[in-house]
Structures are given as C-alpha cells and as structure tokens.
Amino acid sequence: MSQPVNRVFSGVQPTGNLHLGNYLGAITRFVEMQRSHDCIYCVVDLHAITQDRAVWGGPERLAHSTYEVTAAFLAAGIDPTKHIVFNQSRVPEHAELAWIFNCIARLGWLNRMTQFKEKAGKDRENASVGLFAYPNLMAADILAYRATHVPVGDDQKQHLELTRDIAQKFNNDFADSIRDAGYEDGFFPLPEPLIVGPATRVMSLRDGAAKMSKSDPSDLSRINLRDDADQIAKKIRKARTDPEPLPSETAGLAERPGAANLVGIFAALAGCSQDKVLSEFGGAQFSVFKPALAELAVEKLSPIGAEMNRLMADKAAIDEVLKDGAERAHAIAEPIYREVRKIVGFLV
Numbered sequence: 001m002s003q004p005v006n007r008v009f010s011g012v013q014p015t016g017n018l019h020l021g022n023y024l025g026a027i028t029r030f031v032e033m034q035r036s037h038d039c040i041y042c043v044v045d046l047h048a049i050t051q052d053r054a055v056w057g058g059p060e061r062l063a064h065s066t067y068e069v070t071a072a073f074l075a076a077g078i079d080p081t082k083h084i085v086f087n088q089s090r091v092p093e094h095a096e097l098a099w100i101f102n103c104i105a106r107l108g109w110l111n112r113m114t115q116f117k118e119k120a121g122k123d124r125e126n127a128s129v130g131l132f133a134y135p136n137l138m139a140a141d142i143l144a145y146r147a148t149h150v151p152v153g154d155d156q157k158q159h160l161e162l163t164r165d166i167a168q169k170f171n172n173d174f175a176d177s178i179r180d181a182g183y184e185d186g187f188f189p190l191p192e193p194l195i196v197g198p199a200t201r202v203m204s205l206r207d208g209a210a211k212m213s214k215s216d217p218s219d220l221s222r223i224n225l226r227d228d229a230d231q232i233a234k235k236i237r238k239a240r241t242d243p244e245p246l247p248s249e250t251a252g253l254a255e256r257p258g259a260a261n262l263v264g265i266f267a268a269l270a271g272c273s274q275d276k277v278l279s280e281f282g283g284a285q286f287s288v289f290k291p292a293l294a295e296l297a298v299e300k301l302s303p304i305g306a307e308m309n310r311l312m313a314d315k316a317a318i319d320e321v322l323k324d325g326a327e328r329a330h331a332i333a334e335p336i337y338r339e340v341r342k343i344v345g346f347l348v
C-alpha cells in the first residue's frame, strides 16, 4: 500500500448555524483544493455529540444540521461525484482508529488543548469524556485516510499539531512491525495544516476580540449562511467598530479589532488582499464602508443561501450523496485500518 501524496481531508461539525467564519475559513478553501487534490469532506456528527445536548440540539436537530452542512458544501461548489462527501458515523473506522489513538495520545497532551478548556468552561468535572478525547477522534478522521493536507481555520491549529504528534508516536511505537509490513518511512504521514488566506480567524461582529462562533448567544455576532439580504445588511450595519475613518495601510488596523475584522471579511469575499481594500477605502468612514461590505456580502452569500434552501427541500437527495460518499470513504479507510490492526498485533 503506497503512501498517498495528495489527499485532503477536512470536517465541519453539524451543530448550530453555519456562519461566515466556517465559510471563509474552511469551506471556500475546500472548494479550491478540489482543483489540485483528491478531497474527502466529512460532516463530523460523532464530534457533534461531545458537547451538552443543549448545544447540538437532540436527535432531530442533529439530523437536520447534518443535511444543512452537506447542503452548504454542495451549494458552495464541492463536487461529490469527483470528490467524497459523507457523514462520519457511517464509516466505523473513525471510531475504531480513535480507540487506538486513545491509547497512543498522552493525558498531558490533551490537558494542553485550549479548545477543551474553552468548551468545558469552569465546570470541567462535568464535561463528557468524549469532549476531552475529541482531538484523538479528529486525528483518526484524518489518518484513517492517511490524508496529507488539512484545510482548516486558525482555531484548529493546535488539534492539527496533536494529530502530527499522534502519527509520529504511532510510527515510533510500532516502528518494527511497520518496517516488517514493508513501510520504509513510517505508516502514517504527518499531515500538513493549510491555514491560509485573509480570513483564517473571522471575529464576532459584536466583539472584535472573540471568534465568530456557532455557539455565541447573540445572533448579531455572526452572519449565518442562510441569512437573507436584510439580515446580512443589518448585522453589518450594527457591527461594532470605532469612530475613526479606515486607515490607508494595514499597519493602521493594529489595535482596531472591529475594523480589522471587517476589512479582512471584505478582502476574503472580494478575493483580494487587505492592502487592496484599504487602497480603495483608506480615509473612508464606516458609513461608506459598511454599505459597500453589505452589498458585497449579499452578492456573494445570497446565491449560496438560496441554493442551500433549494437543496434542503429534498433531504432524500442529500442523503443519497452522503450514503454514496460513505461507501467510497469506507473503501479507502477499511484496508488502511486493516493494516493498522496487523501492525498493532490484532488478529485480522
């Protein structure tokens, strides 16, 4: 079994509303990667249930969100016939490999994960074991396909570093049996995070110091992919900024998180650099910049929201895409996991 050189894997949780951060930080990158790589995109439903039921919303809501994330993938331009789109729980190798990784990763490594600390909050004793072990499952998602590249937003960087540590430790711990099985350079690749572009960390519209997130109680903090034109315009109009006009160079955005966020969003939506945005809007007041941003956001996002709405009217068709994707994903993961079992010493 030769090492894939060009396989992309990434995932999105079906919890809450998909927002502009998910779109600009991840999904637009997923679309681009299709040109140069074989891509596997996963709706990570096993991850969704690691938090309290109140967060993921119960069985009906979970199923609905699974369709919705898939609809967003397709509406944004992911081609499920040339690449693979599926939901995680349909491919058992994710959970099985995660168990092995539970035995590879060290408690000390997981204790350092900032996302666990944020999500568990003050009442850590009451967090699920799944939430703590979440990064091991994420490593299994990627390595079950021996994926080499992982497009993600900035908040996933630490989890990707942990994935590399797990791959490395597995390769070291089982170096003998890996060599005996005919692999010269270790079994798992050390996957590369792809965290690039002007919107790797889109911030809340209400607080430039907090990440835009699905779980923020204020809907005004984020632009949801299915918001209509009026909602998008209203949220941008109400975005918290400061009274100064925009600077002419990016250096002038330091210490101005609200302004920097809107300029970053503009650049990402327009597909240009922040410098280019400021060469056009430097010196302009927000009363000029915000309507221009709202117009651009509506132009780019409305067709996606409309297509998502169209797709959501036929959930059976979405499910066909997911089932077909799961079969093709399984066909890749099954022989890889069989090798892992042999390497570990399980009878196969």
Ligand code: TYM
Binding pocket: 009, 010, 011, 012, 013, 014, 021, 022, 023, 024, 025, 026, 044, 047, 137, 138, 141, 142, 150, 151, 152, 153, 154, 155, 156, 159, 199, 200, 201, 202, 203, 211, 212, 213
């Ligand atoms: P999730 O579902 O929280 O987010 C999906 C993707 O969106 C990115 N993202 C953002 N990017 C920019 N600005 C933001 N404000 C913002 N908020 C979210 C995330 O970085 C992510 O790329 N653990 C992952 C899901 C996952 C995964 C994987 C990803 C599970 N297994 C394997 C890659 C590979 C998560 O919770 O993403």
